[in-house]
Amino acid sequence: MSRSGGRRALALAGALTIAAAGSAVVAPAAATAAAAVTATCTKTSDWGTGFEGKCTITNGTGTAISGWRLEFDLPSGTSIGATWDAKKSVSGDHYTFTDAGWNATIQAGGTASFGFNGTGSGWISGCTINGAACDGSGQPGGDTQAPSAPGNLRSTGKTATSVTLAWNAATDDVGVTAYDVYRGDTKAATVTGTSATVSGLSPDTTYTFTVRARDAAGNTSPASNAVSVTTDADDGNPDPGPSDRKIIGYFAEWGVYQRNYHVKNIDTSGSAAKLTHINYAFGNVQNGQCTIGDSYAAYDRFYSAAESVDGQADTWDSGALRGNFNQLRKLKKKYPHLKVLWSFGGWSWSGGFGQAARNPAAFADSCYRLVEDPRWADVFDGIDIDWEYPNACGATCDNSGPDAFRELMAALRQRFGPNNLVTAAITADASSGGKIDAADYGGAAQYVDWYLPMTYDFFGAFDADGPTAPHSPLTSYPGIPQEGFNSDAAIQKLKAKGVPASKLLLGIGFYGRGWTGVTQSAPGGSATGPAPGTYEQGIEDYKVLKDRCPATGTVGGTAYAHCGNQWWGYDTPATIGGKMNYVKNQGLAGSFFWELSGDTGNGELISAMRNGLG
Template sequence: MRRRIRPLTAAAAALALLAAVVAAPSPASAASGLTATFSAADNGSWYQDKYVISNPTTSAVTGWTLEFDLPAGVSMSNSYNGTVTRTGNHVTVVNAHYNGTVAAGATTEPFSFWFIATGSAAPPLNCRINGNKCDGSADRAPGTPTGLAVTGKTTRSASLQWTAATATDFPIAGYEVLRGDTVVAGVTGTTATVGGLAPNTAYTFAVRAKDARGNLSAVSATVSVTTLNPADDTTPPPAPGAPRATGKTATSATLAWTAVTDPSGIAGYDVYRGGQLATTTTGTTATVDGLTPLTTYTFTIKARDTYDNSSAPSNAVTVTTDDVVGAGKYAKVGYFVQWGIYGRQYFVKNLDTSGSAAKLTHLNYAFANLDPKNLTCLQGVTKGTTSNPQDPDQGTGAGDADADYGRPFSAAQSVDGVADTGWENLRGNFNQLKKLKAKYPDLKVLISIGGWTYSKFFSDAAATPAARAKLVSSCLDMYLKGNLPVSGNAGGPGTAAGIFDGIDLDWEWPGAEGHAGNHWGAQDKANNLALFAEFRKQMDELTRSTGKRYLLTAFTPADPAKIAAGWDISKADGTPSVFDYMDFANVQGYDFHGAGSDNSWEPNRTGHQGNLRGDAEDPYPFHFSAENAITTYTDAGVNPRQLTLGFAFYGRGWQGVTAGTLPDGTSAYGEWQSATGAAPGQFAEEAGTRGYSNLLAMVPGCTVRHDTQSVATYCFTGNGGQWWTFDDTWSIAQKSAWARTRNLLGGMIWEMSGDTTSGTLITALDTGLPAPR
């Protein structure tokens, strides 16, 4: 694909030039120093509400963010000279590219931010510029907490309570407990327990409030406490009774138990996971977080009295965590292809308008590439693949940063109907994914790395511990932390933060042939396992700093030979499996047969591309089916709730197909019959392939038939004509019902653009894998 450069219009160019004259940049100041002045001009049926940004300092300030709240009765519509986001009545405005630098002593005029307001000329409330009051006045400190008192103590802790402070300019965000000048605890409420103290020792504490802006109150009056002497009580309390699990998720377990008593009082209960302390509570329930899906854990509870004597452990309670979507629910994983915005004219918005986004649980963005030299995740380049599918370098160094985060989309192409200006740091598909997630907050979005033409260098990147660590670190930095390389005027640190909830590995194929020119070898199987372990390790490390758990999934083969060559899936021998590290695998349920765009695959005989079961008439020397693929995994001990079955939203076709006959003498309607090559495709470079919707519309006279033996759908135009194999609502219903009987996690779709505008196929899958009622 050629990179498409957004032209700078004459008006925009003149605007940028004039802005440079009005506010010529000089060395920027680290401090804000800006103020903002509001005015409202009455235009009859509407008001021009305007903020002029001023810089009263002696140094230029680059970059400003204006925030305010619309008063009751005031509505805001079109805005100018700034990028607006809204949460209810709260408005945030980021400078435009041409008015972001305000020179010393200058203002943003004549390019100040303004908007059309209706209802009244009342000024907005709570105005802030770069976090400071718009009038330049200082924030008032919050009130001082009062009534500090000791409410309890043990040999190593002291419990405190106080009366809430009074808020001034900002709400109270929390409190800091001080021992002398040292902050020893931070809480959001009006109680705190300070631990880590020495037994039988006197301490003095005070407390101060902190508001949402970080302003601190004066320090309260002090209170003194002496911790207990452990020599005064050496008798432990009894063990807690009736431990039980009262709830669980994929990553947590909730426990309860019966309270115990002690003459000195019970200070709390300690919950142990195995032999390690997991959490502490003063009540008789606790939730242990940070667990791994589909994993069995054993917990015990100990009571602890105020002299820190611990009881014997309670009886053990065992909990197996849920899968990633929850018991009784099904995953529906759809691939969105980066290049769909071109010939297919399929945008992220189409996921919304078709109803697909509301039905999907996970969306995989395809594909990210590997840097051929650095062996890291590759972004920031716009270089298309070659048109020759047998070119060993077809995908080498390729990528489309323009489609990912550089291309401005029009209002008609945008999820929320708001057009890109072309100057935002984040545009393109990534920005649309961000908007889609805002509309569907339960939808998980993953970046898919690899694919058919981008898997060439996986073997090299996974070859050594150092190489694996380097690759994983780069991918997490780029996609989970969101630090996109600058491409044109897009990208930069943190620009993609929060878009991706995990990583989907699409190495095609470790230990086996894939695309022409791919690097592979027998060592790939062990290195693939180690790569998954490294991803899980670094993702869990990131979780400890962000508090968010990240998903790790994979696209895995249907061919038992490819599974054996590259995927350590055995759960029976006690050694690690890739499924110990990934959340689930999307098992290839299609492409069992096909002619290929260059007739290099199977041009001379038709065959089902996604049959559920085997077919007695299948003449091929190998026999693929979705059932055999899934059974290969489950027979190795893989939990079926870690498997989704792939569905094709496209068809594969042949031309010059003979009708043929079945053993009973009736017509075979082209099934398993001879052909002369790939049928014309939806696109010239993709012979033998059409999206489902395109196939129905553009192959006239193709009579749809259903093979009930193999559970496969096909259509035939007549002797000497075209024969196509694909999924439709019938086959999806049959296969999803089978998936339910096998207790699979759900289904996966390659890929979403093939569906109809009304989402015919995703609706069939959603019906076949229903949400619990």
């Protein structure tokens, strides 16, 4: 059975749990000491097998602190999941929490709190705040050691109005929490990673940059080496836009939680300049209507200046737009060529389409009113429907009939009109009698601007014992487990049903699917189960796999890797280059991918797409 979209659903399900529970973490209860920074943590709820907790950090010193870092250990069998108002990292049983940006500064005598959900019956030990004991013993003083200077500051790109910089990470006895980028003596940016783009510069002008590292206690490193960069000359002509072929990337709403991937990352990775469209995933489908997925992430989460696309913090003014929607608005202002569509459905939320199909006009009207809500109407340029799957089975089975999809898309086109985009992510199951045959995709093509056939997730460790096979083969190959489960078969079948090539995009997965217990390097081996993954068994981002399990071969136009007893299939920049040649040779509209956070910090995969399409 085709599993196109399955990865999204499972990721979404986990993200919704995080969103519902909140997101933050805790430190142990401790006595407050005078003239020290202390932390007190308590269980606010305890149901035996789990708990909810809260940690409060108190600045008992006479001066404000800028940034905080709380660490502790948990016993085996106890863990912390969702956290809120803090950033969490985990190494074994050791947990580290740092400020969320907006609550970094604690005035003298002030407090900051964060919360979390946990499983198990244990509690924390070895609590430290800014490198000193949470109960204040050993303070004042605490962490007084500054980080080392960042090394090898260099320019990795420039335009007439911006410079992109990178550097080697600094070290610290407790941990680096931020880097401040200086243009001369002026602080130009603050980031948590080891790269930054400084914008708002003048053409044909030389600027000198340095970077300083900062820890949670506010200790600042010496400056890095200085680098001087001359911006490009402005020839008076607008920057060339993207090619006529589309590059569309999905932005996962829940990525702002555990993945810590935000709209700003689309900019700093260089992806925004290479994209033509962003699909915002996902809105829900309930009671025959389009509804909000996660309102907090979508339009309420506060973004600090350091987290924001334009370096300006959100406001708490009544009616002010915040969250992902406001960040997308800022991204579009910075990159005027970008279009954004709101995608509804996905694996987990496709169960509501059957009811929607009973009254397509009412469904279309609900979607239009939501997408065109005055609070964010300028953010979106249309709607994308991800129904998995019409008249077939996905997470649930639909029996709305072969005409339902066509009628739904017709109603959406009528309501959204000719000036808004109407698109659909669709199945790529080209097997005989498979999902492409179950609905009238050819008839519905007249109503859509383009289709996004999900040409990935064909194979994976949902078949736990194998056989191993790359999840996104471009073409068939000898021994492929299921005929019709490859990208070319899907494209050819859709074209045969009357879908113009100019309305089809090729799908790329920015992740791999893998098995464990595999001894055979070539495809077709047996396995004992899914390989371990950061967020879900059997799935891992490209940015992790490229180093952890490098590709060892290619088959069917994509790559695979055998390392130890693990076997993974995923695309690399080289195989993406071949797939982009296929897009051009077939006259397709372009390519799309799931999803942005799977790429490297400098956008290796999207760069391969852009370079391949020209």
